Amino acid sequence: MALDRWIALVLLGICLTYGYAAWFTMDGSLAPFMKRNPIWPSTFPKVLSVLGILTTSVILLGLEKSQPKEADIDYRRLGEYHLGQAILLLALMIAYALCLRPLGFLISTSALLILGSFILGERKWHIMLPVSLIAAVSVWYLVQEVLGIYMRPFPGILGG
Numbered sequence: 729m730a731l732d733r734w735i736a737l738v739l740l741g742i743c744l745t746y747g748y749a750a751w752f753t754m755d756g757s758l759a760p761f762m763k764r765n766p767i768w769p770s771t772f773p774k775v776l777s778v779l780g781i782l783t784t785s786v787i788l789l790g791l792e793k794s795q796p797k798e799a800d801i802d803y804r805r806l807g808e809y810h811l812g813q814a815i816l817l818l819a820l821m822i823a824y825a826l827c828l829r830p831l832g833f834l835i836s837t838s839a840l841l842i843l844g845s846f847i848l849g850e851r852k853w854h855i856m857l858p859v860s861l862i863a864a865v866s867v868w869y870l871v872q873e874v875l876g877i878y879m880r881p882f883p884g885i886l887g888g
Contacts, residue, residue: 736787743784747777816847832882837864 750773758768786792824840831839841860850856871877 733788733790736784740781740784740788743777743780746773747781750774750777813847817844820844820847829880830883833868833879834864834881835883837867 750770754770754773755763755768762768820840820843824836827836827839838860841863842856845856845860868879868881871879872881
C-alpha cells in the first residue's frame with residue numbers, strides 16, 4: 729500500500745475517534761436550555777468528522793487518482809529543496825506562539841508577517857510594513873470588536 733493510503737488510514741482512525749466523541753460524548757453534559765438550540769457546540773466537530781471520514785475514504789479507495797505520475801517531492805533529493813526556509817518559518821511560528829501573550833497581538837502578528845515575508849524572499853520594505861500592519865490591525869479589530877473576544881493588543885507595560 730502506498731504512503732498516501734497509510735496516512736489516510738491513520739487519519740481515518742483519528743476521524744472515527746473524533747466523530748465518536750462528537751456524536752456520542754459531547755452532548756451529554758449540555759444544559760437543558762441548550763438542547764433546544766438548532767446548533768450545538770458539537771455541530772462543527774460532527775461536520776469535520778464526517779468530512780474527514782469521506783475524504784480519507786476517497787483516498788483509501790483510490791478514487792482521486794487519475795494517472796500515475798512522478799512524485800512531486802523526492803525524498804532522495806531533499807537537499808535541493810528550501811529546507812532552511814521551512815525550518816526558519818517553523819521556528820518563527822513557535823516564537824510567535826510564545827511571544828503572543830507577553831508582546832501582545834499587534835506586535836507579535838506584525839513581526840510574524842514581516843519576518844515571514846522576509847524569510848520567503850520579499851525585500852520591498854515599503855510594501856511589507858504597511859501590509860503587515862494593516863493585516864494585523866484588521867484581524868485584531870474583527871476579533872475584538874466584531875466577535876467580542878478580548879485579545880491583548882499591546883504588552884502589559886504599554887497598557888495592553
